[in-house]
Amino acid sequence: MAAMHSLFPLMLPLDINQLKYDGFIQVKDKEFRLRIEIPKDKSLKNLRLYGDWQLVHHLRGYEDLVKTRLQSVPDVTTFMIELQNIVQSTIDSAQTPEAIIETLDTSVFPRVIQDIDDIGWHRVTYVDSSFCKFHFTSMDSGKREHTLQVNISSKYPQEVPDCTVDLPQSFVPQWSEQTSLKQLLQQFEEFIEQFNDLWFQLEEFDQRTVVIEPENPRKSDLSRRVFLGNHTSIQMTLDPSHPRMCPDCRFLGADHVVTPLRKLLNAALSNWDMTATVLNNIERVLNIKFPEPSSQTKQDLSDECGICYTYRLDIGIPDAVCDNTQCSRPYHKSCLYEWLRSLSTGSDKFGFNNATGECPYCGTNITIQKPS
Template sequence: MNPEKFPLLSPIDLEGLSYCGFITVKGQELFFQFQHEDSNLTLRNVKLYGCPNLKRLLHGHENALQQRLEQCTNFSEFFLDLKDLLEFIMISEKPEPMPTGRYYLSLLSELNSIGWEKLEILDPSLRNLTLKLSDSSSRKHSIHISIPTSYPHALLNARADIPSISMTQFQATNLKDVINYYSKEFGNFQEVWAMLDDIDLNTWVLEPDKPKRSDLMRRIALGNHCSLKIEIDVNHPRRECQYELFGTESLIVPLHIKIAKNWNNWDINLTVRRNFENILEITFPTFQTSLSSDINFDCGICYSYHFESTIPDQSCNNNKCGQSFHRVCLYSWLQAIPSTKKNFNTLIGNCPYCNDVISTTREQ
């Protein structure tokens, strides 16, 4: 150890293995202590103590520090490396300016004017807040607002969960405008949400897992591994909408025939769910009624429902089996067994459950 090189450090034990003192980085003097656990001269097991400021600077750089400790052969080398690391951190760190007094004053008066009962969450930095709002059908909505530091000179950024991409973001000068804007927007989607709520309440929705207010798609369980996917039209929520049927072919074909026969009977005064029930001539099973009968929609190979954002959309055409699979799972299974026949990118093999013929294609 060379005392001229590090004038602010002094040894604290007789062997000269531990030191304490100050490290000077960019004019700042940071206290730290360096302690060897054993007499082993490698730096692998040393402990580093430091002042709060040093700790703050090194926070998130623990891996880099560990790496340097492992690479350095002696203390002087490590000390120089630590100094480099701290300098690098200080340069890359850009302190964010604090909001001015006017920021807090205007925020306070804004909240007073809209009423504090509307405030749901206010984060400790006072930079982000969430307002809660009920619409005319007493559905609860949250509006997330982030406030720039230069507020009230800059605009507030507001964001809410509504089914229109262009309308979700909104900028305003004050909170009252935000509330007025979204109250109006929420009003526009009443019909859409009424249709979706009717589906959520009276059917077993397989997808999305936890529907958000912005989700217009629903995948509804029909039983026997079959399901119906519909997407509500945001502009005409009561009108005929896009649909797709999934499941065993022999069960799906009669449903397609019923749709072809009854599609013209769509009644705009009924909800979308009731229309589909009339057209398909069924009642959708609800989650409660389905729990007793063991309808299982999970993939027969990986045993889960969601797999890398896909759901089981392949199923065995044997009526008595009807087991569903993820395309990826079924493909890798068929690929693994030697008896599978390959025809371009279609694999033809046997269902792992009933041994009937099953085929699948690789994802397009």
């Protein structure tokens, strides 16, 4: 009865033979008192139900439907799932019993319950009230926890379940009518192993550098924007199939700072060491040492935009800097572009793809490309 306990934790067995249950059934954030008595021969045809007045009210007019379901379900857990769905349907809309019957497929629930029994209910972290959506937890060889979200239809197992994952690439399972949920989970676990080195590379940046973006990296994130100092950063996007190759790099900051770094990187591509980590390679070819996480560097990189006086917008954080080393004021590109555009009075200062003007703080000439 592991399935009964996992799906209906508020229904407690009253005897060692688990023929009597008492507790609550949850439907749409509501709890209804329910008592179940199963005869000694364990025949569900003569099962007796006792509910509170609210549950009785919702099931009024559906008594024959409940009795019909008792005649066809193989076990009490399957009946509880169907009872939950019936009550939810009566709450959602004024469906007739005939309409509700059409939405129930008694052949699906026992197969799903058996599949999850084979997996182990301790691997299930979420089940929705319709018993169609499940979240399974898994651990890769690097001790990272993953979640496989599975949504089955009434055509299960003929139709492949819809799978939602947080991974760098889409997970497309191999499926047939004979495939079980346990086999589906095994395919998922084999699939995630190919990204172990990718996550190792990215985690090294998360642990040893000041990562500006993303704030809360997901397993599907391939990029890291890392603080270099002096209002400068590098954004790196790794190839999930070849995580130790030189990533796609973009330097953000004043031209007089990022131009030499860009030249160093381009000149050293032929000396890239595929046996070293990406972090070690970047430090070696740029001849730098990434600042380590500290309150000082965190404060340094959180300078607000000199126009909107905000650090983070929906478009991101400041990604343009005044070239004047005595100023180095950071801006959001979109803010600076619109500022220069609003002040432009001649076509020579405003083109189709860029705007030219003066830094709002120091007056140094500044040119910004139109944000994409």
